[in-house]
Amino acid sequence: MKKVGVALLGVGTVGGGTYTILKNMRETFKEKYQLDIEVLHVIDKNIKRTNELGIDPKIVSTDIDNVVNNKDIDIVCEFFGGIEPAKSFIIKSLKAGKSVVTANKEMFAKSWLELEKAAKEGNSGLYFEATSVGGVPIVRVLNESMQGNEILSIQGIFNGTTNYILSKMIDDGLEYETVLKEAQDLGYAEADPTADVEGYDSMYKLSILSTLAFGKRVPIEKIYREGITKITKVDIEYGKKFGYTLKLLATAQIVDGKLEARVHPTFIKNQNPLASVKGSFNAVLLKGDNVGDIMLYGRGAGALPTGSAIVSDIIYAAQQTKHKLIGFSEDKFFDDDSFAKDFSCEYFIRMNVVDKPGVLAKITKVLGENNVSINSMEQTAQDGNADLIFMIHKTPESLVKKSIAEIKKIDVVNSVDSVIRVM
């Protein structure tokens, strides 16, 4: 029986969930995997919390050296969140030859290269299934099941909070602010919801997953990001009418040999399997050149789903005789030229104009001059003004932006209220 010593850095929601799973399943793991996994140290300053979990105070401290210098500790699991001290503690552990399992997407997305260097130095492993889409085993699938494919695209709903909010807006016809407030009251959204609703959380995950999928570093600076805070129920209603569901979609794909990566609100067709991903569920849709479309669906957050991913990484790490790294030291991971400067998709544009003859001609003239081709148009007049909805054929984003800047300058255009990408 192989003994596996584990340290937990932080035993809050996910760390506590992990502690509980490890304790409850210890005998199962002995029997199933011949691994005796024991938590030997916990770094946490919240003694009330460690006591409530029934953790022996003798193994609790706030000093990472108690972990790094303990020869019986093989695997360090980090649950602090944020950049520091998580990053320093992880690097110290890796250099000391301890494998690290982390759920910290922001720190990981920003510091992966440094972490991998430290892991190489310490001959240790670096596991991060829990950083990306919680309980959905997308990291393992990309690493261990897609070898016979070139990945053409990875797309998904990576954030449960925003998907909950959008689903509620769609189903109950409510405005964003109303649903956000409700989500905050229920604990589904943070008091400061920025990381979720502005798309940062999805962006970190997309950075990690697209780096794996394409074998090329996709830093967060290369990802276009736009949140859901400006979405209105009017847009959602029009979308419904045209057969679309609104999602905060993360997309990375190779188009004409260039990589494009973006996170933004997106109208997707109701037939798209991602359209049926409701509430706080997440999903990832992969396209491989041989396997075609594959979708993985599940809980993207929560103590137990994320704990499940952490525990899977612990056992996986404990079973390796030689840890695999992705190979960040190689040149192929860094190639600035391989990113697309622009991208194309369909668009939904809603604007408000003065309702008088000749207005439409002025707007369509601008669109035509910019090679922006209209798929369909709808007009709703009210009080001397009119709402105009344009569905635009696939067009480069740069041309759409240029057109809109020009349209905004037309005297009879009151406002351009929404520009939503359609896929």
Next chain:
Amino acid sequence: MKKVGVALLGVGTVGGGTYTILKNMRETFKEKYQLDIEVLHVIDKNIKRTNELGIDPKIVSTDIDNVVNNKDIDIVCEFFGGIEPAKSFIIKSLKAGKSVVTANKEMFAKSWLELEKAAKEGNSGLYFEATSVGGVPIVRVLNESMQGNEILSIQGIFNGTTNYILSKMIDDGLEYETVLKEAQDLGYAEADPTADVEGYDSMYKLSILSTLAFGKRVPIEKIYREGITKITKVDIEYGKKFGYTLKLLATAQIVDGKLEARVHPTFIKNQNPLASVKGSFNAVLLKGDNVGDIMLYGRGAGALPTGSAIVSDIIYAAQQTKHKLIGFSEDKFFDDDSFAKDFSCEYFIRMNVVDKPGVLAKITKVLGENNVSINSMEQTAQDGNADLIFMIHKTPESLVKKSIAEIKKIDVVNSVDSVIRVM
């Protein structure tokens, strides 16, 4: 660079697809995995086929000894299908220390124990991702991503042909025979469709996957099996009316400590994520005690999706320093008492009766005496007869069967046309 010698037993559709992927991606695999994978021998008697694939005639034969005695061959991939000679060839290869990768679900489901014994003897690996749900990496996910869970249930649409037929019947309002004929003409269904439409194919996959999920041998004899050949468009229309979609669903779950496994046509609620799996797509829905619901969705068949699974297994096998087996020699895999003798679900029952007073009373009396409780009832009269549709609350199958046997004996009952389980 590690050299990996591969033998292919059969280069028909999937074997040929695998040969093509291995050839086209050879340089990629060298670069990405430091593995130089080369096909060193092909067993196939169809010389026309091997020539068309551009395989050097010098490495083609029909003698398995050319594989077994070739020390440079590390991995044997089997694509024959059927029981023999696939089984003998695989056992011979395993005993000779060669790892085996197979897509042969029937042989694997029936002979897993013998194969694992041979693998143990030869210290070789046994890989079978491609047996179950083609390109969907469910075997790897069960083995490498669910360690922190007790699996509570595994459920899915495991057969593309039947899902295509049922989807067509639902969308176009056609009868089974019409759609089957069309599917055969298009090459989506075999000339002899029995293995698909009678549920054998799904049963083999369920046997393999539930054995993995529950760590307990689930032989095909323990799986209740019923095909889709008796499904009519009338049933499908009634299902639609009640908010259900009809699927050939495979289910294995633990209920009250007992394992039940079954494959049969099932009405599932439209909100169930499996309901949106259309056409030839497949899906697997897992429930873990910690991770909750996870769904994997993708192509269950076809040369390239299945080839993708095979190639993934080849690379995975080549990277192992010690092959893991599931441990069939252990007692825990064999426990006849742990299977449920009966199971409970909701039911849809359609019967035709003589339309006269007192008929309903006779039928509901039988149901009541057997503790079968009616959720809703609908009646459509025509030409002196009437169709009766009962939706039945969750009830043990044994009681439903007993009731139906009694109802059939009532003189005013013309026929009991359909009994469909509802989940």
